[in-house]
Amino acid sequence: xxxxxxxxxxxxxxxxxxxxxxxxxxxxxxxxxxxxxxxxxxxxxxxxxxxxxxxxxxxxxxxxxxxxxxxxxxxxxxxxxxxxxxxxxxxxxxxxxxxxxxxxxxxxxxxxxxxxxxxxxxxxxxxxxxxxxxxxxxxxxxxxxxxxxxxxxxxxxxxxxxxxxxxxxxxxxxxxxxxxxxxxxxxxxxxxxxxxxxxxxxxxxxxxxxxxxxxxxxxxx
Amino acid sequence: xxxxxxxxxxxxxxxxxxxxxxxxxxxxxxxxxxxxxxxxxxxxxxxxxxxxxxxxxxxxxxxxxxxxxxxxxxxxxxxxxxxxxxxxxxxxxxxxxxxxxxxxxxxxxxxxxxxxxxxxxxxxxxxxxxxxxxxxxxxxxxxxxxxxxxxxxxxxxxxxxxxxxxxxxxxxxxxxxxxxxxxxxxxxxxxxxxxxxxxxxxxxxxxxxxxxxxxxxxxxxxxxxxxx
Numbered sequence: 001x002x003x004x005x006x007x008x009x010x011x012x013x014x015x016x017x018x019x020x021x022x023x024x025x026x027x028x029x030x031x032x033x034x035x036x037x038x039x040x041x042x043x044x045x046x047x048x049x050x051x052x053x054x055x056x057x058x059x060x061x062x063x064x065x066x067x068x069x070x071x072x073x074x075x076x077x078x079x080x081x082x083x084x085x086x087x088x089x090x091x092x093x094x095x096x097x098x099x100x101x102x103x104x105x106x107x108x109x110x111x112x113x114x115x116x117x118x119x120x121x122x123x124x125x126x127x128x129x130x131x132x133x134x135x136x137x138x139x140x141x142x143x144x145x146x147x148x149x150x151x152x153x154x155x156x157x158x159x160x161x162x163x164x165x166x167x168x169x170x171x172x173x174x175x176x177x178x179x180x181x182x183x184x185x186x187x188x189x190x191x192x193x194x195x196x197x198x199x200x201x202x203x204x205x206x207x208x209x210x211x212x213x214x215x216x217x218x219x220x221x
Numbered sequence: 222x223x224x225x226x227x228x229x230x231x232x233x234x235x236x237x238x239x240x241x242x243x244x245x246x247x248x249x250x251x252x253x254x255x256x257x258x259x260x261x262x263x264x265x266x267x268x269x270x271x272x273x274x275x276x277x278x279x280x281x282x283x284x285x286x287x288x289x290x291x292x293x294x295x296x297x298x299x300x301x302x303x304x305x306x307x308x309x310x311x312x313x314x315x316x317x318x319x320x321x322x323x324x325x326x327x328x329x330x331x332x333x334x335x336x337x338x339x340x341x342x343x344x345x346x347x348x349x350x351x352x353x354x355x356x357x358x359x360x361x362x363x364x365x366x367x368x369x370x371x372x373x374x375x376x377x378x379x380x381x382x383x384x385x386x387x388x389x390x391x392x393x394x395x396x397x398x399x400x401x402x403x404x405x406x407x408x409x410x411x412x413x414x415x416x417x418x419x420x421x422x423x424x425x426x427x428x429x430x431x432x433x434x435x436x437x438x439x440x441x442x443x444x445x446x447x448x449x
Contacts (some may be wrong), residue, residue, distance in 0.1 A: 006325035010311075017313040017348075073311050077349075077357075082309025085273060086368070087298035088326040 003089045007096020014073055015104055021069050026108055029062035030115045037119045044121055051122030052181035056137065056174055059109050063138075064163045066108065067145040070101055071153035080150075080219060094215035098146040098208070105138035106131075124184045129193075133180045136200045140173030141166075143207035151218050173207070176200040223250040224287075226372050226403035227272060231281030234267055241267040243427040244281070249405060249420070254398050256414035256435050257407040259424035265407035266306065268424065269374045272405070273303040286372055302370035304378055308357040309364065312350040316341055316360050319349060323364050335363040339389060354381040362393060373397055375406040379413070391417065411438065 001009070015022070036054040040046050074080035083093060110131060117123045124130055148165045152158040180196040227249040234242040242264045249255050257265050270276040272285055274294045283290045286300035310319045316336055324331035336345045339359040349357065358381045365373060378390050394417055397404050405422075408414050414421065414435060421438040423431040431439060 001325050003326060006322070009325070010322050013318065014311060014313055073313055076312055077310050078305070078307040079309055079311050081275060081307075082305075082323075082364075083326055085275060085298055085301075085303060085309075086323060086326045087295050 003092035004095055007088070007093045008099055009096075011070070011097045011100035012103075015070075015100055018069070018073070022066070022104060022108070025062050025066045025069075026111050028065060029058045029108060029112050032058040032061055033112060033115050033119055047120040048122045048185065051116050051120035052185055053178050054120070055109075055112060055116045055181060056178045058112055059105065059137070060141065060167070060170070060174065062108060062112075063105050063141045063145055064159075064166065066104055067101060067142070067149040067166075068153075068158060068162055070097060070104075070146070071149045074150075075153050084219065090216035090219055091212050093219075094146065094150075094212050098142050098211070101142040101146050102135075102139050105142050106135045109134035109138055122185045126184050130181065130184050133177060133184065133197065133200070136197070136204060137173065137177030137181075139204045140177065140200060140207060141170055143204070143211045144169050147211040147215055147218060150215065173200060173203040176203065223252070225249060225284075226251040226253070227283070227285050227405065229272075229281065229283040232268075232271065232278055232283050233280035234264075234271055234276060234278050240427050242271070242278075245424075245427070245429050246281075247422060247429055247432060249403060251403055252398075252401040253420055254394060254404040254418045255406070256411075256418040256421040256438070257405055257424065258409070258411060258414065258421060258438065259407075259430075263424040264427040265424055266376050267427075269303065269376050269405065269407055270305070273301050273374055274298055275303065275305075300370060301372045301374060302365045302368035304361055304365050304373070304375045306376060306380075308349075308361040310349045310357065310360060313348060315346045315348055316352075316363075317345045319360065320363060320367060323367055327368065329367070329369075332367060335366050336360075338366065339363045340385070355383055355386055358382055359386060359389070362390065366393065370402065372403045373405075375404065375408075377407060377409070379408060379410055387413075411440070 033054060037047060040050060084090060113130065145166055148162055152161045155161060176196050176199040180193055180200060183193045225248045230246050232242055232245040233240060245268065259265050267276065271278050271290065272283060274290050274297050285297045288296040290297050317333060320335065321331040333345065336342050339362050341356060341359055344356065349360065379387055382390060394404060406414065406418065415438065418435040421433065421435040422429060423438060
């Protein structure tokens, strides 16, 4: 088994064993969507107009909880250090965890879509495209999120620092994801979806390549 | 002349402004079993963690199995197994799964019989979160055995173990000696160390205060000048 597959298997197994936390994170995201809808009020057009933005905000807030959780088990008994000393390739460990986090966030995003449809009356017939955008947006959150979660995992103020570090970095990917989702919900008369999707793919490529290179410096003494 | 498994020259390591290790120069012959003694805070764990490449050194040099710990970290890690204060395990996973994960990164098949060797066969499928401290230490010993390393660094290996655990560890050290592995064991159990080890190293305030045959190790530590 390649080191990457070994790391991915390990992280998926850990996520499965702690799946009750994912349920809690989903409930948090759904609650955020509900609270955002209160801010708009009973205006169906305005709710539909802002649905994409609120979906991604809810996912962004929920992602900080999920990402921070993903390093709890690594730090409790210094399991990550134990793997590095075997030695395990730090890049394999990073990409294994980042892919596992990507799958978790994509699942979370897909789970929040029906909540958004019910609360904001913001459905779309292009469901596969919407799921594709959620996958790409989740990739834009998970790559830098995994890196910063590793960086802050041993700090006392990690719950504050992770969003402070992560949010500014993911703004470009978040904007592209919001715009692409909005075009899918509200219609795309000018044919802009492909351009926003390409922008999202480009930021994903940058995050996934750079964060993988930096991870070793973050986790080694 | 016997080759050295571990050699340090002027090794120093600090935490912030405090020097945990200062100018430590030592040599450990291949195949020897060495006791590392010293009071709490004398630098035993730091020395073992530097040799295992878990910590970087600040000054001096260290070679483990002929490789520089600073520049050839991966080569050193392939030769060394560390039994640390932390068990290196995932609490949400079972003992068996933890060994499987370690084996998958080592590129070797997992060996469930190791759990029987350390007395955990009945709890192999239980999550580690339900284990006592002694059971976690036994699982950590199983992981060290799985690594089959040429150099084994044991940091307070008897801590948390019950009397049968002491006997288990004595057997493990004897087996490591029989297969010519080099063992460095940090312990406060001086009498046990004298019985098991060939040589002893005594650390005091981060400096090497004494080294020689384990049977001749002084009970009272000679004083050394304070670390910088």
